[in-house]
Amino acid sequence: MNVVLWIIFLPIILFVIGTFMLGYSRKFIARIERRYGPPIQQVFYDIFKLMNKKTNISHGWMHDFAILMLLGGTLLTMYFIPVPGFSYFAQYGDVLVIMYVLLIPALGMALGVGETANPNGSIGISRALMMLAGYDIPFFLTFIGMAMLNNTTSMLDLIHLQQAGGIATWGIITNPILGVAALIALQGMLGEKPFEVMVAPHEIATGPMTEMGGKYLGIMMIQHAIGVVIELTIYINLFLGGAVNWFEYIVKLFVLFTLLLSVNAVFGRFRTDDAVRFMWKIPLPLAIIGVLFIIF
Amino acid sequence: MEYEKENSIVEMMQMQFPEAAFKVKKERRIEVRLPSARLYDFAVRMQKKWNFLHLSAISCVDWIDDGEFELVYHFWNYDEKVLVMAKIRIPREEEGDSHFETISNLWQPAKFFERDIHEMFGVYFDGSEDMERFILTDWNGPPPMRKDFITREFALNFYHYRDYEPQWLKDMMAAGEGNE
Amino acid sequence: MDEKMTQRSVWEKIAAKLSKRSLWMLHYCTGCGAIELPPTMTARFDMERFGINPMVTPRQADILLITGYLSVKTLKRVVLTYEQMQAPKYVVGFGSCTINGGMYWNSYATMKSLDRYIPVETYIAGCMPRPEAIIYSFNELIAKIDRGEANSWKDYYNNYDFYRENQEHTFEGPIETYNDIKADAALFRI
Numbered sequence: 001m002n003v004v005l006w007i008i009f010l011p012i013i014l015f016v017i018g019t020f021m022l023g024y025s026r027k028f029i030a031r032i033e034r035r036y037g038p039p040i041q042q043v044f045y046d047i048f049k050l051m052n053k054k055t056n057i058s059h060g061w062m063h064d065f066a067i068l069m070l071l072g073g074t075l076l077t078m079y080f081i082p083v084p085g086f087s088y089f090a091q092y093g094d095v096l097v098i099m100y101v102l103l104i105p106a107l108g109m110a111l112g113v114g115e116t117a118n119p120n121g122s123i124g125i126s127r128a129l130m131m132l133a134g135y136d137i138p139f140f141l142t143f144i145g146m147a148m149l150n151n152t153t154s155m156l157d158l159i160h161l162q163q164a165g166g167i168a169t170w171g172i173i174t175n176p177i178l179g180v181a182a183l184i185a186l187q188g189m190l191g192e193k194p195f196e197v198m199v200a201p202h203e204i205a206t207g208p209m210t211e212m213g214g215k216y217l218g219i220m221m222i223q224h225a226i227g228v229v230i231e232l233t234i235y236i237n238l239f240l241g242g243a244v245n246w247f248e249y250i251v252k253l254f255v256l257f258t259l260l261l262s263v264n265a266v267f268g269r270f271r272t273d274d275a276v277r278f279m280w281k282i283p284l285p286l287a288i289i290g291v292l293f294i295i296f
Numbered sequence: 297m298e299y300e301k302e303n304s305i306v307e308m309m310q311m312q313f314p315e316a317a318f319k320v321k322k323e324r325r326i327e328v329r330l331p332s333a334r335l336y337d338f339a340v341r342m343q344k345k346w347n348f349l350h351l352s353a354i355s356c357v358d359w360i361d362d363g364e365f366e367l368v369y370h371f372w373n374y375d376e377k378v379l380v381m382a383k384i385r386i387p388r389e390e391e392g393d394s395h396f397e398t399i400s401n402l403w404q405p406a407k408f409f410e411r412d413i414h415e416m417f418g419v420y421f422d423g424s425e426d427m428e429r430f431i432l433t434d435w436n437g438p439p440p441m442r443k444d445f446i447t448r449e450f451a452l453n454f455y456h457y458r459d460y461e462p463q464w465l466k467d468m469m470a471a472g473e474g475n476e
Numbered sequence: 477m478d479e480k481m482t483q484r485s486v487w488e489k490i491a492a493k494l495s496k497r498s499l500w501m502l503h504y505c506t507g508c509g510a511i512e513l514p515p516t517m518t519a520r521f522d523m524e525r526f527g528i529n530p531m532v533t534p535r536q537a538d539i540l541l542i543t544g545y546l547s548v549k550t551l552k553r554v555v556l557t558y559e560q561m562q563a564p565k566y567v568v569g570f571g572s573c574t575i576n577g578g579m580y581w582n583s584y585a586t587m588k589s590l591d592r593y594i595p596v597e598t599y600i601a602g603c604m605p606r607p608e609a610i611i612y613s614f615n616e617l618i619a620k621i622d623r624g625e626a627n628s629w630k631d632y633y634n635n636y637d638f639y640r641e642n643q644e645h646t647f648e649g650p651i652e653t654y655n656d657i658k659a660d661a662a663l664f665r666i
Contacts, residue, residue, distance in 0.1 A: 030524065030525075033518075033519055035518070035519040035522040035524075037522075037525060038526075038527055042498065042527055045497040045498035045527060046498045048491075048495055048498075049494070049498045049538070052495050053564070054562075054664055055660060055664050057535065057562065120533075209536070210533050210535070211533075212536070213533075213535030213561075214535075214562045217536055433548075433549050433648075434549055434551075434552050434647045435548040435647075435648065436648045437584060440585075445584075447582055447584050448582040451582050455577075455587060455588040455646075456589055456642075457577065458575065458576045458589050458591075
């Protein structure tokens with residue numbers, strides 16, 4: 001019974017945390033630019049307004065289905081990641097399963113955007129998929145590295161190992177090379193500057209989301225909120241020792257997000273080929289060196 | 297001697313076109329008046345023989361009292377740095393388009409100037425590939441730069457203004473000032 | 477063009493209170509008034525604290541800001557853009573050129589009164605209005621949404637023949653729109 005309650009409420013809890021984190025990011029960036037920002041609950045208002053639109057422009061059933069695939073892929077990933085208090089599915093799935101299902105949202109968006117026949121959307125989604133090839137390779141190498149280091153692929157075991165040993169056994173202390181590589185790849189995965197070319201607003205009219213309005217965009221924003229929390233949680237579980245209770249979890253989320261936002265606020269945007277080149281020049285060799293370190 | 301370079305250019309051109317009237321207006325400016333049938337030959341010689349490679353503009357003047365349009369072609373030479381303005385006159389039609397030939401097969405950008413003159417003055421350039429409007433698209437009215445097109449009258453009749461009768465305007469109109 | 481507030485249900489009142497705090501403005505600079513938008517958006521007269529962001533596609537925007545004069549060529553594109561936006565949508569006429577022609581009142585190619593082509597919610601007077609005036613009028617629009625009086629978008633669906641006739645009178649011929657307004661009005665019960 002407990003499990004059923006968790007299944008129903010976990011998306012809602014993570015959604016609420018995600019929207020507050022996104023609101024916090026807008027406020028933080030506004031304060032860096034020396035202006036007041038929107039209130040922290042601004043993303044709630046945005047999503048509410050988008051779901052409240054009266055007319056709808058649909059481009060066929062594939063377009064509608066693709067949005068559901070986007071949200072469904074993220075929710076599926078969410079259930080496999082252990083959060084404090086709920087790890088029912090996480091004991092059946094491990095790091096490799098998460099690697100697979102993390103790709104479903106991007107593919108869902110590609111299907112939906114391809115259906116709209118808007119050139120801005122096609123350019124945006126091709127950039128997004130190229131960036132995916134850029135940041136996913138170092139990121140998954142770090143997964144494999146951590147799995148090899150601790151002789152287990154289950155994320156739950158990794159968390160227990162780190163929590164049993166205290167701070168000295170956190171992933172980022174025992175293997176800092178892999179930690180730094182994963183941190184840079186994480187910045188690309190979240191879509192923060194300088195790797196924000198997927199959503200370049202003034203170049204290609206928000207890229208893949210050009211033809212999405214109203215309820216489609218509302219669902220995409222929900223997915224973005226949950227997606228941010230999931231990706232940060234993966235990093236926390238692998239490298240920052242997991243979390244014992246919800247308070248520690250939320251603190252770690254916000255501290256990590258603030259660090260990444262500080263880089264976001266002061267950088268411009270790399271071009272797609274520059275970004276992929278950067279990803280393959282710096283995090284990828286670091287990840288390879290880290291894995292080699294473990295082997296020998 | 298002043299205007300040595302310009303006078304030497306004028307002499308060279310006068311030999312080929314004896315019926316044209318040349319005048320050196322000031323430093324680096326030469327004015328030519330041609331009969332309209334000779335313009336195409338003049339333009340070909342300009343581009344190929346005398347090295348005036350740059351067509352700066354084509355402009356049009358509406359001489360309503362003479363019943364003629366005057367087309368002015370501005371040619372510029374990069375080496376000598378001299379501007380030659382070739383002026384021709386074509387008859388002006390009251391209704392419909394006046395016709396002239398195009399020079400867009402010599403200079404590609406001449407197409408834009410000719411389209412502009414076509415929609416503003418109503419001069420059709422035969423032989424050009426593309427005579428569509430590009431500034432006043434979706435607007436159907438007479439060519440607006442002609443001197444018998446009264447802008448204010450057209451605007452007041454065609455568009456709908458808001459009714460606005462404040463007291464200060466009524467006072468002004470009663471005193472005889474202000475306009476409609 | 478104002479429809480007086482009729483009986484609103486509780487859900488509509490809550491929806492108005494929540495959705496008035498997030499209005500996205502289409503970043504479409506039609507005329508010379510657009511020069512006043514960057515100061516309004518940046519740090520000195522911050523517009524984002526009211527929830528108003530610039531957004532670049534008409535599919536995602538709520539407010540269409542007609543800044544300045546509209547020549548006939550631009551008017552056709554604005555009509556097409558307006559029809560691509562999703563309801564509820566608000567048009568704000570910016571500057572005196574949209575009110576009664578402004579500085580170009582006797583020009584042969586600009587439209588004089590925006591009201592006849594697309595339904596307008598509020599106007600901002602000035603040539604150009606300062607950023608303080610822009611923010612004041614956005615607050616007025618937010619208050620109007622809160623009271624439930626900002627319903628001019630429904631007028632486009634209900635009185636489409638009036639607008640279409642005016643549009644076709646100004647343009648060279650019948651224009652080709654990509655949205656079927658009457659079918660949409662029946663489909664979404666507006």
